[in-house]
Amino acid sequence: MTLHLPLKLDASAAASLQSQLFEQIRDLILRGRLRPGAPMMATRALSRQLGVSRNTVLLAYERLIAEGYLQSRPAVGTFVSFDLPEDCLRLNDPVRRGEAQGRQADRHPVSFVGRAQMVVNPKRHKLAIDFWVGRPDNRSFPLKAWRRHVLRSLAAAGPELTEYGSPAGLYELRCAIAEYLGPARGITATPEQVIVVAGCQQALNIVARMFVRQGTPVVVESPCYQGAAYLFESYGARLLPVRVGPDGLDVAALPADPVGLAYVTPSHQYPLGVTLSLEGRLRLLEWAWRVGAYVVEDDYDSDFRYQGSPLTALKGLDTHGSVIYLGTFSKSVGAGLRVGYMVVPRELVEPAATVKALLDNGNPWLEQAALAEFIIGGGYANHLRRIRQTYLARRDCLIEALRHHFGGGIELAGLEGGMHLVWRLPADWMSAAELQAAAQSRGVGIYSLPSGAAYEPRPSEYTDRTIMLGYSSVTERQIREGIARLADIVADSRAPARVPAAVG
Amino acid sequence: MTLHLPLKLDASAAASLQSQLFEQIRDLILRGRLRPGAPMMATRALSRQLGVSRNTVLLAYERLIAEGYLQSRPAVGTFVSFDLPEDCLRLNDPVRRGEAQGRQADRHPVSFVGRAQMVVNPKRHKLAIDFWVGRPDNRSFPLKAWRRHVLRSLAAAGPELTEYGSPAGLYELRCAIAEYLGPARGITATPEQVIVVAGCQQALNIVARMFVRQGTPVVVESPCYQGAAYLFESYGARLLPVRVGPDGLDVAALPADPVGLAYVTPSHQYPLGVTLSLEGRLRLLEWAWRVGAYVVEDDYDSDFRYQGSPLTALKGLDTHGSVIYLGTFSKSVGAGLRVGYMVVPRELVEPAATVKALLDNGNPWLEQAALAEFIIGGGYANHLRRIRQTYLARRDCLIEALRHHFGGGIELAGLEGGMHLVWRLPADWMSAAELQAAAQSRGVGIYSLPSGAAYEPRPSEYTDRTIMLGYSSVTERQIREGIARLADIVADSRAPARVPAAVG
Numbered sequence A, B: 001m002t003l004h005l006p007l008k009l010d011a012s013a014a015a016s017l018q019s020q021l022f023e024q025i026r027d028l029i030l031r032g033r034l035r036p037g038a039p040m041m042a043t044r045a046l047s048r049q050l051g052v053s054r055n056t057v058l059l060a061y062e063r064l065i066a067e068g069y070l071q072s073r074p075a076v077g078t079f080v081s082f083d084l085p086e087d088c089l090r091l092n093d094p095v096r097r098g099e100a101q102g103r104q105a106d107r108h109p110v111s112f113v114g115r116a117q118m119v120v121n122p123k124r125h126k127l128a129i130d131f132w133v134g135r136p137d138n139r140s141f142p143l144k145a146w147r148r149h150v151l152r153s154l155a156a157a158g159p160e161l162t163e164y165g166s167p168a169g170l171y172e173l174r175c176a177i178a179e180y181l182g183p184a185r186g187i188t189a190t191p192e193q194v195i196v197v198a199g200c201q202q203a204l205n206i207v208a209r210m211f212v213r214q215g216t217p218v219v220v221e222s223p224c225y226q227g228a229a230y231l232f233e234s235y236g237a238r239l240l241p242v243r244v245g246p247d248g249l250d251v252a253a254l255p256a257d258p259v260g261l262a263y264v265t266p267s268h269q270y271p272l273g274v275t276l277s278l279e280g281r282l283r284l285l286e287w288a289w290r291v292g293a294y295v296v297e298d299d300y301d302s303d304f305r306y307q308g309s310p311l312t313a314l315k316g317l318d319t320h321g322s323v324i325y326l327g328t329f330s331k332s333v334g335a336g337l338r339v340g341y342m343v344v345p346r347e348l349v350e351p352a353a354t355v356k357a358l359l360d361n362g363n364p365w366l367e368q369a370a371l372a373e374f375i376i377g378g379g380y381a382n383h384l385r386r387i388r389q390t391y392l393a394r395r396d397c398l399i400e401a402l403r404h405h406f407g408g409g410i411e412l413a414g415l416e417g418g419m420h421l422v423w424r425l426p427a428d429w430m431s432a433a434e435l436q437a438a439a440q441s442r443g444v445g446i447y448s449l450p451s452g453a454a455y456e457p458r459p460s461e462y463t464d465r466t467i468m469l470g471y472s473s474v475t476e477r478q479i480r481e482g483i484a485r486l487a488d489i490v491a492d493s494r495a496p497a498r499v500p501a502a503v504g
Helices: A019-030 A043-051 A054-066 A086-090 A094-102 A145-154 A172-187 A200-211 A227-233 A278-291 A346-359 A365-376 A378-408 A433-441 A476-494 B017-030 B043-050 B054-065 B087-088 B094-102 B143-158 B171-185 B200-211 B226-234 B278-291 B346-360 B365-376 B379-406 B432-441 B476-494
Strands: A070-073 A076-082 A196-197 A219-222 A239-243 A261-264 A294-298 A323-326 A340-343 A412-413 A420-424 A466-470 B068-075 B077-080 B194-197 B217-222 B238-247 B259-266 B295-296 B323-328 B339-344 B411-413 B420-424 B466-470
Touching: A019 A054, A019 A261, A019 A365, A019 B278, A043 A054, A043 A239, A054 A070, A054 B087, A076 B379, A086 A196, A086 B278, A145 A365, A145 B143, A172 A196, A172 A323, A172 A340, A172 A365, A172 A433, A196 A200, A196 A346, A200 A227, A200 A294, A200 A323, A200 A340, A200 A346, A219 A227, A227 A239, A227 B346, A239 B068, A239 B411, A278 A294, A278 B087, A323 B411, A346 B200, A365 A378, A365 B365, A433 A476, A466 B278, B017 B054, B043 B054, B143 B365, B143 B379, B171 B194, B171 B339, B194 B346, B200 B259, B200 B295, B200 B323, B200 B339, B200 B346, B217 B226, B226 B238, B259 B278, B278 B295, B365 B379, B379 B420, B379 B476, B432 B466, B432 B476
Parallel strands: A219 A239, A219 A261, A261 A294, A294 A323, B217 B238, B217 B259, B259 B295, B295 B323
Antiparallel strands: A070 A076, A196 A340, A323 A340, A412 A420, A420 A466, B068 B077, B194 B339, B323 B339, B411 B420, B420 B466
8 A cells, every 4th residue: 555645735835846856755765654665555546645747746756866865666566765864864854853962072073173263343233434444445346447447358368267277376367467567566586486376365375274283383464363262372383472562672682592483563553553664674684584484474564654655664674584473364355255465485486376276276366367467567556546546635634533533742743654544542531442342332443452453462651651652544533523422532531520510 | 906807788688677686686795705894986986987976886786785795884885784793694605505515315305195186187188089077168168257247346346355354255256156067066055154265175185184194084985086096195194085876986895984084075976976876975975974984075077967866966965064075267258267175064164164274265265256256147157058058969970979989889888977988998998098008108197096187096897998078178070080099999999800911
């Protein structure tokens, strides 16, 4: 006798009737409700039972046979397959599944211990005016030019869309970057030394995989960029923090013992915004040479320099090939492109390209092709000039608003370049975290070090007193309004407690 | 007395006169040829000496002052900065640099040991007809539709180009993938369980970072995909190879001891092309549950299934959340997009997204947006139907050509789906490597296991006898011609040694 199957099809569901039928019968088999060898209803009878076309049932049966759940014997009929291992099937039984849930704890545990930096502000929807750090102006994206380059690249595309490219990057883009770095950053590099990556964060992974093992010491600035600190930690690095002073990294405090790696941001220190002096740069290179270290120079926002000429990068002073230079288009064009690059000493070209291949077989082609055209055609330089003017005006507006409300004596740092400045709060004010919270409640986003993607191994004189203000993505009007709101908050907090009026 | 400087400017060079001047003076200072405190020539005199405008010299001096190489004292003149540390400067002296080169060996060594899989055929330029494996047809790319989706996405772009997105991927794309996987692969997943990655290779990194430490045992198929084996090895895994038989992985040979991770390709085993039977799938899941392992199912080419309906993925049978499913658009649309995805059990959503953020802060936006539109609008399903027909015709043509030249009894495997098939050479023929070399010399690319991105821990019965033939990127005409050339080679090699004709 054949079974009358407990099936229920829903004509209004997204899945076709045929696949609903397939899945329901499969589940009955896997749960042991239909046992191996059990005869299946004839297709004609089942189609009548369900009120569907016979073809629907035939196709579902066909698929069940193809996948091995059913077997068909000519002139006899269709059966649940005998080849299914009963002991496995019972695992799918709801009762057994209940038991099984209790065993969830036996599952192999995740051995990864780590945290990720926050690149998206989780509070952004609550903020009318947001001084979030390192964020390009939304309206700054060179959309017209980008569309043109994308279309031109697509029109000229041969096999680049279907096939893998060189994991180290599109050669045209590597050439364009190498050529750009000469005048812009004083760096002499061959295209081969340029490795295209998915942003500085990926470059740090490549560096870590080349040099960091459990317990490897890595010099970092204190405070430093969260994304780098978390990344090195996740690979087991032992971080050796070196204090940042008013002239940048305190080079005299670098460890005397051999260290393999140091991570620095000399152009515009993250988070404090200070610039490492030329003397500091030379001493850092001398130290690197002496202890045998590679220095990772993260030049994340160096395209924006407002006073004087662009500063030669540390890599430009590096006559011994000690520096691994990291650049990105996330700040200058857009983070949504996910394109950055590293310039490595010759002996690291091959291991870095190998690690990049192991990580993801290379960047997507379209962004690389469009970006190469954008740089070579001069559009990139024009774009930089344009947004540099915008950001400079916003920086000036922010400085003016701060001085207007809080007096000319306020302590500001990191003004020479970049996309944010740093405000050191007076010692008798509320703490940076308190000011941040109060500002947030009035719709203004300002950031203390820990919420501004900065990392401090232990509390310092900066912790409670430092506010980071990103100005690149707020309009001048927003800047004035935001700082005025801050001024109200500070005034309120510092007003003497009100004496109740004497009652007549 | 001021120095007459050994400077030479080249008006025809790409760098401006001003930056040439800047760099040459900087180098003289760094090399110790211009000592701290040395007076600089007046700008007017130097401009005369060099035959350039005074403004050029002024700007170069200004930059040297800004960067700290020179100091200017009003009414006195300009000097080489006193603040430069002499001991560092001498490091830049050519003689000292010579010494220094000898110390190169003291540089911290790269601790990375690893190799990368080859995704680009290094011999491709020498081959008229190339049966390289896993390569989509160049002409198959849906360029018109893609251009439309790219333009539409760009037109609707808000801050997505300038800002970071969710590291786990664009939500629209995660939804589109989750919805697609139901009918296509029998997988039920929420969009949250879908993590967008830069291809299967990156997904393997995420898996490795979650589970693999030095010495961690990982079950792999033998033979298996090189990219996976090399990747796990690079993180220190101890590979436990389990033999692949005619029904796929030999499930009975899985280790009884607890193992955290197994990497398998059940739909179309890489490289051998066989499909793991339903019984094998169920037993594999039962094993995973018993030993507490996660099973990584790499479903790289499952979009192409020519016989019967699409097979339910292992993940579709996985009632206990043991399976981490990897999918890619590299085979179905194009490797140049660098988009793939993983579907993870709920408890792994958060660690996987954290690792993805640490790796690269997420995929580029444009490819994700265009792909989401492509899938949701139905273009992707149409595209798959179309190329499935093309690849099916090429597969049939290849089978026919092989049988025509080498007889109906030849051993072929992996015919049911994918983009390549496997030909097992008779025991008395030349080896696979020899046939590959001979074919190459006639402009035909065919691949033995090691050159076809396969990994075997030790030689097996497959090593010498297996030829992989990718048919997705060769035309039917090329297939017929290529196999005809192979037939000539085999005939030549098997012809009895010619007996010299007796001379009259």
